Amino acid sequence: MKYLARVEVRLRHGIADPEGATIARALPAMGFDSVTAVEAGRSFRVELDATDLTAAQSIAASLADRLLANPVIEESVIEVEQL
Amino acid sequence: MSVTVGVVVFPGTNCEHDAIAAVRALGGDARLVFHTEDTLDGLDAVILPGGFAHGDYLRPGAIARFSPIMDSVSSFAASGGPVVGICNGFQVLCEAHLLPGALQKNRGLTFLCQPSSLEVTSTSSVLTARAEVGQVLRVPINHFSGSYTCDLDTLRELEDQGRVVLRYVDNPNGSVASVAGISNEAGNVVGLMPHPERAVSSLLGSEDGAVLLRSFLDAAATASVG
Numbered sequence: 001m002k003y004l005a006r007v008e009v010r011l012r013h014g015i016a017d018p019e020g021a022t023i024a025r026a027l028p029a030m031g032f033d034s035v036t037a038v039e040a041g042r043s044f045r046v047e048l049d050a051t052d053l054t055a056a057q058s059i060a061a062s063l064a065d066r067l068l069a070n071p072v073i074e075e076s077v078i079e080v081e082q083l
Numbered sequence: 084m085s086v087t088v089g090v091v092v093f094p095g096t097n098c099e100h101d102a103i104a105a106v107r108a109l110g111g112d113a114r115l116v117f118h119t120e121d122t123l124d125g126l127d128a129v130i131l132p133g134g135f136a137h138g139d140y141l142r143p144g145a146i147a148r149f150s151p152i153m154d155s156v157s158s159f160a161a162s163g164g165p166v167v168g169i170c171n172g173f174q175v176l177c178e179a180h181l182l183p184g185a186l187q188k189n190r191g192l193t194f195l196c197q198p199s200s201l202e203v204t205s206t207s208s209v210l211t212a213r214a215e216v217g218q219v220l221r222v223p224i225n226h227f228s229g230s231y232t233c234d235l236d237t238l239r240e241l242e243d244q245g246r247v248v249l250r251y252v253d254n255p256n257g258s259v260a261s262v263a264g265i266s267n268e269a270g271n272v273v274g275l276m277p278h279p280e281r282a283v284s285s286l287l288g289s290e291d292g293a294v295l296l297r298s299f300l301d302a303a304a305t306a307s308v309g
Contacts, residue, residue, distance in 0.1 A: 015187070016190065016232070016257065018191060018192045019188060019192060022192050070142055070178065072177075072183075072185040072232070072233065072234075073187060073232055
């Protein structure tokens, strides 16, 4: 079966986020006065073959932990769906 | 004392020749080791030089960690061999879990290319053995992701064990506790963001990096005898 894993990687709480802070500082200058906070992260779409959803989730969790995120500073949120 | 230092080249590494020139200027020998090689046989020490290994894609050092040569670097380090990671090499060592913590984007998102003042804070590492605690060295930095980060427990452990070997005097990149360089527990693996290989001649503006690389060559000579 083919599955699509969406992996969102974001900084752990308490880790400085200069990218998000810089974007947040720029927004009022563009007129976005209502924005109160911005966090920067990145997302990945990973297509993979697996026997079932649980197996696909397990593969996605493993690759997110071992490569896509650095657990020292980042955490990941994973959603898997069948294609 | 004739030691040979292996200088690892990943796709995108760009400081390998500076590292070789610096080692040779200080009386050692050095040769390039391509990242697809799988042995460090015949080498007395290893330098992971600066640059943009694998384009710095994902995170600096994240892909380089899986290069074939890294298994050999890990075993070499585990057997006590001297290893230093400079700039991108430091990032690779952290990603490979040979050193704790991580290097994040600089505070203020500024690429920093400038001289920096470093205080030697421990001499129990292969890179700082010949220096003196409190000595201030002028060594250039050249990085975007050089802000050292780790959790508080790790920082306490590093400080208690004398493993923070260099600190910035003015902390240009926002590193936790002004950390510029750290070592592993045994002191044979060191990572630092500043470039000692670019400070080995007054022509380059500073010779202060020489004491660090001489320490490293000393350690290589000892390791090769042992």
